[in-house]
Amino acid sequence: MTPIDPRVHRVLDGDEKPDALDVSLRRQVQRLDEAVALLAAAPCATSVAERVMTVIARPTPTRARRLVHWLLTPRAVVLRLRPVWSLAVAAGILALVLFPLPEPGIALREGEGIAQFVARFPGARSVAVVGSFNDWRPESIPLDDSDHDGVWGATVVLPAGAHEYMFVVDGERWIADPLAERFVEDDFGRENSVVIVRPRRESHL
Numbered sequence: 291m292t293p294i295d296p297r298v299h300r301v302l303d304g305d306e307k308p309d310a311l312d313v314s315l316r317r318q319v320q321r322l323d324e325a326v327a328l329l330a331a332a333p334c335a336t337s338v339a340e341r342v343m344t345v346i347a348r349p350t351p352t353r354a355r356r357l358v359h360w361l362l363t364p365r366a367v368v369l370r371l372r373p374v375w376s377l378a379v380a381a382g383i384l385a386l387v388l389f390p391l392p393e394p395g396i397a398l399r400e401g402e403g404i405a406q407f408v409a410r411f412p413g414a415r416s417v418a419v420v421g422s423f424n425d426w427r428p429e430s431i432p433l434d435d436s437d438h439d440g441v442w443g444a445t446v447v448l449p450a451g452a453h454e455y456m457f458v459v460d461g462e463r464w465i466a467d468p469l470a471e472r473f474v475e476d477d478f479g480r481e482n483s484v485v486i487v488r489p490r491r492e493s494h495l
Contacts, residue, residue, distance in 0.1 A: 298322070398447060403487040405448045407433060407455070409467060412440035414459050421455030421482075423448050428458040450489035454482040 300306040301319050308316050398404075407419045417433040423446075424430040433442035454474060457465045466473065470483035 294318075294322075398490045401450050401489050402447055403450050403489050405446045405453070405485050405487050406443065407431075407446065407457075407467075407485075408441065408443040408469070409433065409457050409465075410441050411457075411459050414440070414442070416460055417442040418458045418461075419444060419446070419455055420458055420464075421453050421485075423453045423455070428461060433457075448485075448487045450487050453485050453487065455485060456480075456482055 295315055295318070297306065297311055298315055298319055301308050301311060301315075302322065308319055311319065409417060411417055414435075417435070418428045419431045419433060420426045420428050431444060431446060433444045435442045452472075454476070455467070457467060459465060464480070466481050467483035470485065472484035472486075473481045474484055476482050
C-alpha cells in the first residue's frame with residue numbers, strides 16, 4: 291500500500307489549502323475526494339446478522355394470508371389408484387363405451403334400444419334416414435345440423451335387432467352409410483347399411 295504524503299493529509303484535514311501542493315499531489319487529493327464521494331453514495335452494506343434479525347423481526351403472516359399463499363402456489367397433483375380401483379374404473383369406462391346411456395327424457399320400453407345416426411354431407415340442405423323401421427319414408431326421420439358444420443345426426447328409439455337403412459340427401463340422393471360396419475344387398479342391386487340395436491331394460495331415463 292502506497293503511503294499518503296503528510297501534506298495531502300493536512301489538505302484533507304482542512305489545515306492547508308490544495309493550492310499549496312504541486313500538481314501531482316493535487317491530483318492525488320482529487321482522486322481521494324472522488325473515492326470518498328463514491329463511498330458516500332454507495333448503499334450501506336448490511337451484515338448477515340442484521341439481515342437475519344430483519345427477517346426475524348417481520349410480523350407473522352395471518353391465517354388468511356397463509357391460506358391465500360397456499361392456494362396461489364402451483365402444486366403437482368398425483369393420483370394413485372390401487373389395483374382393485376383401477377379395474378373398477380376401467381370396467382366403468384368400458385361399459386360406457388359399449389353401452390352408452392340414452393339421452394335424458396327418452397322413454398324406452400322392454401326390447402327397445404337407442405340408434406344414433408351420424409353422417410357428414412357438407413352443403414346439403416336436408417338429410418333424412420330411411421329404413422326397414424320406418425317403411426323407407428324419407429319425411430319421417432330428419433337429421434339435424436344445428437351448428438351448420440356439415441355433420442348431420444339423429445337419435446332414434448328402435449326395436450332391438452338388425453335394421454337396414456340409408457340416408458336421403460336433399461330428398462333425392464339415396465346414399466348408404468359409409469361408416470356402417472355391415473351392408474346387405476337389396477332387391478334393386480344397391481347396398482343398404484345395417485345397424486344393430488341392443489335392447490335396454492330401463493323403463494324411462
